[in-house]
Amino acid sequence: MNWQGKTAVITGAASGFGLEASRIAATRGMHVVMADVQQQALDAAAAEIRGLGAQVLPFRLDVSKAEQVDALGAATMERFGAPSFVFNNAGVAHGGLIWEHSAKDWDWVIGVNLLGVAHGLRVFTPLMLAAADADPAFEGHIVNTASMAGLLSAPNMGVYNASKHAVVAMSETLYQDLALVSTQVHAHVLCPFFVPTGIHQSERHRPAALADAVAPTRSQLIAQAMSGKAVTSGKVTAAQVAQYVYDAMDEHRFYIYSHPKSLASVQVRLEDVMTPRNPTDPFAAKPELGAQLRAALRATAA
Template structure:
């Protein structure tokens, strides 16, 4: 996509982080926006800000939803079609974080994280891709692009992050398949996957938005508390900003580039994992470059309770 003005973007997780920053860039580029988020207060603030910054003729539609719920994403799709027609940019960005030893995740942990991180993306692809293909068929000048937010956790498997890793690997797979499937049927719609590393956004505090019917019950385990503390520290100390990552996304859409990384210098750990697979060797120590972190984690998990 080279031209954004007068076109429409649908952005989930638009109340904060990457979603809000991409909304700002899209508004500055002259796009109409559909901004969706599960947090009504954050969404209202974000929509008010974006509405005040829109160029004449552009519009914004705020839509409160839980992306894990198919009917709510479908309703957003119909509202988008009714207001703006088929969108041109879809950013399936909403996500939540959860850590701990993989066997200690409760059933509700699995349902919640898979529902948001994986099914939220799947619902966005399922609802908007046919709409975009229909628009492309009707108009040879139509251009569209779908961006799905995964994570570097979708490229490697850091310990004590089980359910999060699983969902983000699935989003990478979904996105790569989407790219290949689109290439089979059209040249007018592209796809990208965003794989950020530790960026200060707020995902480390995503439990604040966990629905009442998805509460895990009981107290967090030691491994979950350790994971939360380590994630808080890593995310909070991130040097790359959400605004920078949003710009990376816009650049990738312009260039029809599939993989979008916030920390490309960290791809060495991805290369090591691929070599492990190709050489059929056991998974390498993920903390080889920073052994003190691995030693700290093992000590904390093995300490007597």
């Protein structure tokens, strides 16, 4: 696809996949609408992308707020018109035993990871379809960031798993719904595994209104430590994943993976569903890790 002069709308644009996707957009001659909840980081990222020669519209945004995403859509249309690439990418991470998630945990994670995508679809899909109706040459792509956690159900990650499974389901439905009404607007879902992006530090950007008054539970502290170690040790970079996103759009490929070898675990899960049999132990290949986690969690009751 010739992206020159087209517009990209990217949430979570100040870091990780969003920043790398913004960099690629600039090098391809696109206008870039950069949305993020972190004002200082957004200002720095927008300055960098302008330095690459792109026209940039920075927009401070909490994707969980419907009215703010509405305003993002209006600002985009006023400045650049309908986008050709919408990257619903903003996300947060939170772990722990599923019954230990507080109501505020659910509100925060579901608000950002699930409703953030829902608002992006609600606002931008109609704009892209209208552009397609007006111009037979228009081509649009919507990419939703899920996770391998949207295809698996790893333990001690309940609220995150739930949010990302929902994003996969929404994206697959979007793909099918778009196929009913258009051949010009396309859907994709990104399912990365552990990539160094900073998502393990999500808590520092949690709104004060959704902060818990009680200290984290042992399971939540364990999940945070495990997530931090896994994310920071990832060998695939955010820049590589952003390139995979553009490759998938160019190839009209729906599923986007950072670690294709991890699909073996997805196959095991689907075999569990189809057989049917009880869920397979996720630590079957590395029983020592499972033993360590069980021992750490059961020490809570000691």
